[in-house]
Amino acid sequence: MQLLDGKKTAEDIKNEIAIEVQAIKDAGGKVPHLAAVIVGTDGASLTYVGSKVRSCQQIGFDSTLVSLPETITEVELLAKIKELNEDDNLDGYIVQLPLPKHIDEQKILMAIDPDKDVDGFHPTNFGKMALEMDTFIPATPFGIMQLLERYNVETAGKHTVVIGRSHIVGRPMSILMSRKGNPGDSTVTLTHSRTKNIEEYTKNADIIITALGVPNYLKADMVKDGVVVIDVGITRVDDATNPKGYVITGDVDFAEVSKKSSFITPVPGGVGPMTIAMLLKNTLLARKMKAGK
Numbered sequence: 001m002q003l004l005d006g007k008k009t010a011e012d013i014k015n016e017i018a019i020e021v022q023a024i025k026d027a028g029g030k031v032p033h034l035a036a037v038i039v040g041t042d043g044a045s046l047t048y049v050g051s052k053v054r055s056c057q058q059i060g061f062d063s064t065l066v067s068l069p070e071t072i073t074e075v076e077l078l079a080k081i082k083e084l085n086e087d088d089n090l091d092g093y094i095v096q097l098p099l100p101k102h103i104d105e106q107k108i109l110m111a112i113d114p115d116k117d118v119d120g121f122h123p124t125n126f127g128k129m130a131l132e133m134d135t136f137i138p139a140t141p142f143g144i145m146q147l148l149e150r151y152n153v154e155t156a157g158k159h160t161v162v163i164g165r166s167h168i169v170g171r172p173m174s175i176l177m178s179r180k181g182n183p184g185d186s187t188v189t190l191t192h193s194r195t196k197n198i199e200e201y202t203k204n205a206d207i208i209i210t211a212l213g214v215p216n217y218l219k220a221d222m223v224k225d226g227v228v229v230i231d232v233g234i235t236r237v238d239d240a241t242n243p244k245g246y247v248i249t250g251d252v253d254f255a256e257v258s259k260k261s262s263f264i265t266p267v268p269g270g271v272g273p274m275t276i277a278m279l280l281k282n283t284l285l286a287r288k289m290k291a292g293k
């Protein structure tokens, strides 16, 4: 069993980006600038956005945190989006999801300038991804593709089973794994909450990517020997023995499934750190596009 070490790989990628940022600075150019919009005070969202902004500072990007109250109206948020679209000093931005229930998420995502959409959630970018054109790839799926590539995991002709069809992870992952190229060229089954007998698919999978949010869902008797397992689950599970009062738990029963795996991501330290690294990579790409390079 080999661990797909997202923590280390993310550090490698951040170092690579920091070198490029230094080169831009040395040449008298403008460094990439990322903004993150957060609405409300959800604990997990605040944590993610906080680490996105901190990572920007670490590698020499400019960063802006736009904190908005839970009570903001859709019209007010759309006005803020327009302002960010028109801000020439800004290369890319994200709107942290989920948004409060009174705001139409699709309406907001549609309003983001596709050239600044470093999350890759706008239909223009999502469509380009599906059509195998160059574009921003959503950060979590992009991070998984990088892990597979950097650890030379064979994907061509393999059966990849994705669990979960969210717009952020499962759906784009299913598209990316079926695209031509490496990683890719996989035969993909996209399973979800309405799939019957999921274990019939997982038992026949060469690669399993779970993005379900159910702690320890994938058990050893659901996988075959030699399977590659990518665990996107990050659920906070109450734990009084932990100083934080919770532990981050993945979708995979790691202790047992890892014994049958050829490659597996840990939680934490697997896919999570890669997401931020890839968001930074997309922001660098946005800056280069703007600079016409």
Ligand code: GUN
Residues within 6 Å of the ligand: 094, 095, 096, 097, 098, 119, 139, 140, 168, 275
């Ligand atoms: N919420 C959970 N994951 C993400 C992400 O990758 N981007 C945004 N904007 N919100 C999220």
